[in-house]
């Protein structure tokens with residue numbers, strides 16, 4: 416992490432833009448993707464190849480490099496335009512009949528529910544476990560209504576690894592397919608990492624706000640070649656190897672230009688990851704000193720691009736207190752997915768844990784080249800604001 420000589424606190428005051436509208440001095444996120452110079456050699460290859468989309472050479476190379484990163488075979492990864500479409504296509508490739516329910520945590524990003532809707536399913540929101548912020552496989556298996564679920568979408572919250580063997584065992588015992596929204600878990604899924612891909616397909620986002628960002632992009636990891644071929648077909652108008660649409664597909668392909676950014680991002684990943692790890696460790700220690708509790712697993716052996724803490728009271732009060740000191744915050748998942756107007760009519764369980772987390776979870780500024788001074792300033796302000 417860069418050490419800066421400036422006293423950040425002096426520059427952290429909100430910039431007053433007009434009529435009292437203040438922009439935070441420290442934004443909640445500041446994504447940094449590969450610079451133009453790093454992408455340029457790959458763009459020149461595209462120029463030379465005259466191949467711009469539809470499974471080009473760069474696309475193929477990125478697929479193999481990502482597969483190697485995740486310890487998967489080259490044919491066990493499919494690239495897509497983004498993770499949301501990949502989730503919807505994963506549900507379709509699994510053959511879940513439209514109109515059926517899709518069990519998912521209420522504590523997730525709206526994309527999880529949006530993908531289920533896109534696949535013609537009805538989201539059913541379940542509560543999460545307070546210790547993991549994720550669905551608890553035991554609680555799910557004990558549900559008397561499990562047979563009503565066409566699929567289960569489990570979410571790795573903010574990139575925290577899940578024990579997928581437990582979900583595979585549940586799926587094998589109950590016959591209900593499981594699909595994993597691991598959008599933010601690029602790093603936890605690395606070869607030798609804590610999250611090991613088994614039978615359930617796993618979807619990763621390569622969005623700019625994730626730890627490995629290429630702008631827009633997604634990837635699907637699966638050990639089932641026939642299933643992944645179906646997903647590839649669905650993402651390419653239903654075509655594969657011929658121009659006969661054997662499935663009613665859509666277009667969810669990644670272009671060569673996105674793959675070019677992806678290859679440059681892969682070149683930089685060791686350094687990028689080191690940056691995330693360094694800021695994560697510094698933050699984890701500073702939060703502990705400040706008496707603030709981070710989301711489960713933060714500071715363990717994986718990185719992600721968001722940091723949420725459990726504020727001592729309402730997150731809205733914390734957000735207001737930090738804004739007064741020029742510190743940007745974001746309630747990443749708001750009041751929970753179920754609370755969004757689009758999903759107000761969806762079936763749900765009682766959600767006391769989700770509601771308790773949502774009320775207090777507050778995203779703090781977090782990006783990989785922020786400075787130790789900034790982190791210490793933020794944690795100091797937060798400790799005082801929280802009355803510590």
Ligand SMILES: *Cc1c(COP(=O)(O)O)cnc(C)c1O
Pocket residue numbers: 497498499500523524526527570596598599619620621622632633
């Ligand atoms: C980021 C995210 C998504 C969406 O990924 P996109 O690539 O932007 O479509 C879905 N689910 C979760 C849990 C996410 O964090």
